[in-house]
Amino acid sequence: MAIRFDHKxxxxxxxxxxxxxxxxxxxxxxxxxxxxxxxxxxxxPFSDPLADGPVIQRAMERAVARGVSLRDVVKxxxxxxxxxxxAGIVIFxxxxxxxxxxxxxxxxxxxxxxxxxxxxxxxxxEEAGEYLIEMARxxxxxxxxAAPTSPDxxxxxxxxxxxxxxxxISRVGITGTQQTMTSDAASLVARIRRWSTLPVAVGFGxxxxxxxxxxxxxxxxAVVGSAIVGLIEGSxxxxxxxxxxxxxxxxxxxxxxxxR
Amino acid sequence: MASIIVPAVPxxxxxxxxxxxxxxxxxxxxxxxxxxxxxxxxxAKADAAFQAELADLLKNYAGRPTAxxxxxxxxxxxxxxxxYLKREDLLHTGAHKINNALGQGLLARRxxxxxxxxxxxxxxxxxxxxxxxxxxxxxxxxxMGDVDMERQELNVLRMRLLGAEVRGVSSGSKTLKDAxxxxxxxxxxxxxTTYYLLGSALGAxxxxxxxxxxxxxxxxxxxxxxxxxxxxxxxxxxxxxGGGSNAIGAWHAFIADRQxxxxxxxxxxxxxxxxxxxxxxxxxxxxVLQGTFSYVLQDENGQIALTHSVSAGxxxxxxxxxxxxxxxxxxxxxxxxxxAAALDAVVRLARTEGILPxxxxxxxxxxxxxxxxxxxxxxxxxxxxxxxxxxxxxILARELNLQGA
Ligand SMILES: Cc1ncc(COP(=O)(O)O)c(C=O)c1O
Numbered sequence: 001m002a003i004r005f006d007h008k009x010x011x012x013x014x015x016x017x018x019x020x021x022x023x024x025x026x027x028x029x030x031x032x033x034x035x036x037x038x039x040x041x042x043x044x045p046f047s048d049p050l051a052d053g054p055v056i057q058r059a060m061e062r063a064v065a066r067g068v069s070l071r072d073v074v075k076x077x078x079x080x081x082x083x084x085x086x087a088g089i090v091i092f093x094x095x096x097x098x099x100x101x102x103x104x105x106x107x108x109x110x111x112x113x114x115x116x117x118x119x120x121x122x123x124x125x126e127e128a129g130e131y132l133i134e135m136a137r138x139x140x141x142x143x144x145x146a147a148p149t150s151p152d153x154x155x156x157x158x159x160x161x162x163x164x165x166x167x168x169i170s171r172v173g174i175t176g177t178q179q180t181m182t183s184d185a186a187s188l189v190a191r192i193r194r195w196s197t198l199p200v201a202v203g204f205g206x207x208x209x210x211x212x213x214x215x216x217x218x219x220x221x222a223v224v225g226s227a228i229v230g231l232i233e234g235s236x237x238x239x240x241x242x243x244x245x246x247x248x249x250x251x252x253x254x255x256x257x258x259x260r
Numbered sequence: 261m262a263s264i265i266v267p268a269v270p271x272x273x274x275x276x277x278x279x280x281x282x283x284x285x286x287x288x289x290x291x292x293x294x295x296x297x298x299x300x301x302x303x304a305k306a307d308a309a310f311q312a313e314l315a316d317l318l319k320n321y322a323g324r325p326t327a328x329x330x331x332x333x334x335x336x337x338x339x340x341x342x343x344y345l346k347r348e349d350l351l352h353t354g355a356h357k358i359n360n361a362l363g364q365g366l367l368a369r370r371x372x373x374x375x376x377x378x379x380x381x382x383x384x385x386x387x388x389x390x391x392x393x394x395x396x397x398x399x400x401x402x403x404m405g406d407v408d409m410e411r412q413e414l415n416v417l418r419m420r421l422l423g424a425e426v427r428g429v430s431s432g433s434k435t436l437k438d439a440x441x442x443x444x445x446x447x448x449x450x451x452x453t454t455y456y457l458l459g460s461a462l463g464a465x466x467x468x469x470x471x472x473x474x475x476x477x478x479x480x481x482x483x484x485x486x487x488x489x490x491x492x493x494x495x496x497x498x499x500x501x502g503g504g505s506n507a508i509g510a511w512h513a514f515i516a517d518r519q520x521x522x523x524x525x526x527x528x529x530x531x532x533x534x535x536x537x538x539x540x541x542x543x544x545x546x547x548v549l550q551g552t553f554s555y556v557l558q559d560e561n562g563q564i565a566l567t568h569s570v571s572a573g574x575x576x577x578x579x580x581x582x583x584x585x586x587x588x589x590x591x592x593x594x595x596x597x598x599x600a601a602a603l604d605a606v607v608r609l610a611r612t613e614g615i616l617p618x619x620x621x622x623x624x625x626x627x628x629x630x631x632x633x634x635x636x637x638x639x640x641x642x643x644x645x646x647x648x649x650x651x652x653x654x655i656l657a658r659e660l661n662l663q664g665a
Pocket of ligand 1: 355356381382383384385459460461500501502503504505506507572573574618620621646647648
């Protein structure tokens, strides 16, 4: 268990936990790992996901309505860890559910469940003092977002505090699919490399094999979120694992995009 | 009473803390913009030309200073403390919100931003922002929950007439909270060209400080006016608390005057169960929502609770971080008045003094109606009448059956 990108390019797959059900998310995560995902990000449903676009908003709204909580997501991480000991598992959350759980209690539970890292969407490095101490205490990797708008001094601070990998946001904006990659991503990754030797994963708006191939030219991994969450939204719970597995296999085949 | 679960307190950061509250809890993409905003605001604050232009607009465009009016008939009827009203309702656009919209509008222009976005609940901040954008020739987009668009329709029409685009928000509770989330999504996406003109003393640093500073004129005037009229400071200053901008503006110059009670009135809605009110200090606990650490109404999983109030401007699950600090210090007292009390207060003030308050402000009036008879004739209550009630005529017509008999 560790965050490692054994495949080239690496793939990080984001899932909104509990959408449509916790059982379905577990089955999809296992299928995604078997199809070649290096890291699974388990998104914690939150009532007010202000950094997310419509697809993930809808998924979260459904999961919140079903009462899915951070506690459930920690349990889910434990189950996925048991099923696939070698995969990377990151809990991806807004800060309030973690604060409400208790920072101390949460990192203990997440580490005991076998998670590798945690990413908090609305926690910047300046506000992360106590969080970093708690994460270090239990050996969890804190993963921070780096944005195209982050100046070099912020990238340096982000690089200093990240473990596991650095998550580079491909463009300014919220999560969701996009047609083309902007030049923001490549220049951001180049700037990050000045401060860190950690792997860099690029996310936000990556939805097909062409995007993945483009990202592979300058980064270590691509993060695919809304495209997967949207695929699950359009599938039955029974069909979702197979559909996601086929989609992930296609992401590493550039010609698949053309043949479609 | 719900027990207060104190979470692990987020670490002290350098900027924008009110005790442990406040800070910056935002996606990284916004950080550069917040740092730039803080720097530009500090420069503008120290710039005499900026301050002079703002002072001129507040005086000749918005109508400052606002009157401090003694409610003779009401005070005599209640038989106790003297009640004064600080008449923010007389300002251009009908509420205190214009103070902040002018300040931030000038700041946005100074920063070279041509596109302004805002959220609004009651529509008063949206109207104030649309007004300032018309005045300064700036593009304006206002996010407003679908529920609020329906119940404050008059303000939707005003914003459109002023040239603003009003975008309905259909997620979550379809009220102020969801409008703020949608405005933040727009800002994250268009951060390089867009200025987010936030309408209350909420959100990430520097907003709570900046918005408070732009409303501080309320308490500065109030203090001078009451000293001139009564030769002494008031017993208490009462204000309604939505996000907390009119209250912090009405209090700030009195915080060091320990003998002046500061009374904030939250919306009691239609019940005490979670979801039926917006009383953050009664039913909430510390948490992070929309950029700041403060009291938040939330459930056992840390999901933000739904809220209810007859007044759209008080219908919000969190509260400005400076209020959280004043609450914990015991410097300010926070009480609750419900929908029915606010509606009664509208009628009472209208029929006793000929003044129609906004439903938000009516919560503060309701507290004065309760408190005055328990006090002595030498006691002075100043109510910050944050806005006028024209926008609420649809709700009032229905609730008070004005079209009937
Ligand atoms: C007239 C009036 N008063 C009060 C408020 C509540 O906001 P705040 O607490 O920021 O003053 C509003 C908000 O829309 C308002 O329109």
